[in-house]
Amino acid sequence: MAATTALVELARRPFNALVDLLMPPACMVCKAEVATPGSLCAECWSALPAIEGARCQQCSIPLPIQWQAESHCLSCIAEPPAFDTAHAPFLYEGPSRQLVLGLKNGKEAWAPHMAAAMLRAAPETPPDAIVVPVPLHRWRLMERGYNQSLLLAREIARQTGATLAIDSLIRVKSTPRTRGMNRRQRERNVSGAFRASGVPTGARILLVDDVITTGATASACARVLKRAGAATVSLLTYARVAATDAKPYPPLSRSQDEHGQG
Numbered sequence: 001m002a003a004t005t006a007l008v009e010l011a012r013r014p015f016n017a018l019v020d021l022l023m024p025p026a027c028m029v030c031k032a033e034v035a036t037p038g039s040l041c042a043e044c045w046s047a048l049p050a051i052e053g054a055r056c057q058q059c060s061i062p063l064p065i066q067w068q069a070e071s072h073c074l075s076c077i078a079e080p081p082a083f084d085t086a087h088a089p090f091l092y093e094g095p096s097r098q099l100v101l102g103l104k105n106g107k108e109a110w111a112p113h114m115a116a117a118m119l120r121a122a123p124e125t126p127p128d129a130i131v132v133p134v135p136l137h138r139w140r141l142m143e144r145g146y147n148q149s150l151l152l153a154r155e156i157a158r159q160t161g162a163t164l165a166i167d168s169l170i171r172v173k174s175t176p177r178t179r180g181m182n183r184r185q186r187e188r189n190v191s192g193a194f195r196a197s198g199v200p201t202g203a204r205i206l207l208v209d210d211v212i213t214t215g216a217t218a219s220a221c222a223r224v225l226k227r228a229g230a231a232t233v234s235l236l237t238y239a240r241v242a243a244t245d246a247k248p249y250p251p252l253s254r255s256q257d258e259h260g261q262g
Helices: 002-022 042-047 074-078 094-104 108-121 138-144 148-160 183-190 216-227
Strands: 085-087 130-133 169-171 194-196 204-208 232-236
Touching: 042 094, 094 108, 094 148, 108 148, 130 148, 148 204, 169 216, 194 216, 204 216, 216 232
Parallel strands: 085 232, 130 204, 204 232
Antiparallel strands: 169 194
16 A cells, blocks of 8 residues: 555656646745745745734733733733633734635635644644534535635644544524624624534633634633533634724725624
């Protein structure tokens, strides 16, 4: 079997070289030529809005200068979310926003690259962690054809060796798109939208989504997972919207599927 695999790989090399010659690998964001498929050019890589400096230890939002010495943002102090921690490598703007929208709109092959970036921003995944994607409702799943959060979760499980549980959390209620909603409105929108089952008692859940906006969706998921038996729920996303109820969320092109998961 190993010999057969090696022969197949050798046979593929000339074909792959020809494809690279005729269609050179392109940057995932700007389409400039790059050395390897599924990568960014130097300019787009440097433009990624990395989350740096002090951030809230619970929801991962960057803290303002006057709060740099604090561990939690005002929102999490006043009303702590149901999830225990959150991590994201980038803010949801510029190239990272384009990557998220691309993943949601047919660029499924981008998932490994994005999952690797997510893992670099997170603490080491415990060996007994259970990776759970934020689910789509079946009607949205039929419309899109796939769940981008599941793509990321599958890659994270593969790259870490953690267990992937795709049926532990389901979305039982179809909810309106949440563009423009503030935190309160998003919380009401996702109330009763999720159901958890088959969660081992004391489980440590790694909840995976593409973006965290207000944290309402992740909090609703974490709440039902804990009721089902989970001991902790940590959220891992690719990007973080750095916005408050008083600040409008980033405008989106009408031609692109907007992020509306909360």
